[in-house]
Amino acid sequence: MSGPALVERARGGDEAAFAALIEPHRRELHLHCYRMLGSFTDADDLLQDTLSAAWDGLDGFAGRSSLRTWLYRIATNRCLNAIRDAKRRPPPTPVPPFEPPAPSRRGDVTWLQPYPDAWLDQIPDRSAGPEERYQRHETIELAFVAALQRLPPRQTAAVVLCDVLGFSLAEAAAMLSAPPTAVKGLLQRGRATLERHRCAPGQRAPAPGSGDERELARRFAEAMTADDVDAVVGLLTNDAWLAMPPAPHEYHGPAGIAAFLRTSTAARLPRRLELVATRANTQPAFACYHAGPGSPAERTAGVIVLGLSGSGERISTITRFLDPRVSLAFMPATGHSVL
Helix, strand or coil: CCCCHHHHHHCCCCCCHHHHHHHHHHHHHHHHHHHHHCCCCHHHHHHHHHHHHHHCHHHHHHCCCHHHHHHHHHHCCCHHHHHHHHHHCCCCCCCCCCCCCCCEEEECCCCCCCCCCHHHCCCCCCCCCCCHHHHHCCCCCCHHHHHCCCCCCCHHHHHHHHHHCCCCCCHHHHHHHHCHHHHHHHHHHHHHHCCCCCCHHCCCCCCCCCHHHHHHHHHHHHHHHHCHHHHHHHCCCCCCEEEEECCCEEEEEEHHHHHHHHHHHHCCCCCCCEEEEEEECCCEEEEEEECCCCCCEEEEEEEEEEEEEECCCEEEEEEEEHHHHHHHHHHHHHHCCCC
């Protein structure tokens, strides 16, 4: 059945026709909401909000733009409304079961969550060549998503619509109900801010899934599960840092990271740490579990995502997500269940 015929049936109340219209765009709209909000669970909510608004407003779809463009307009504005209405309140800070060392600083994007690669694999890759594919990966990496959260929301929207999704300035202006000159200004300011945080080509991490990446992730997992803090520190760059959203604590430099790991390891013993390899944001990641001596994994303990240095020989960032809702998103990939 053609697109116009599906639209007409959906306008007549045919939910199956509406589902057929929406399904090709569902995953990429979810990723769009994630980039805008930085939170996988918030993206779930905003995707449902977007689809409800699309169902209610289908009579207003005149066909002057593509259905995909119309859906992105709804999703973008729903995300902007959510950010404005919630005033981006940080989630509650978890209370650790031990006294951690004093942090190097306190993070400002505590709502950040990882995005499972299992979901990314279901989104069509429209990039044409290796360089475009690498740039696409960069727009999903945790560092980029976190940087987007530090922009004013409408700058985030302009950058994502134009530079990530490839919409024209005129299309983005129509989506944001703003003059093209205003959107151009938003885009220029957003680009300038992001450029200060972007790695130079020679400093880029290894390609996702490369042998160097796999080997470094394997060595990290072996050291962590053996409680060998010195071995973990030996894998770090001199300017490495560790963050633990939604906790604001950040530890910068090998010494600070080592102090935290030793304290947290001592508090966990005699339970052991198990890591199950997965991927998030096109980066190596691990679902974490705690287990008692001689017993199988008994409870989830978050998700770790690694950022690698440009040489591919060292780890530059360790982000351990503590929110139990994050672990749920990675359960199908690991085979573990929540106990």
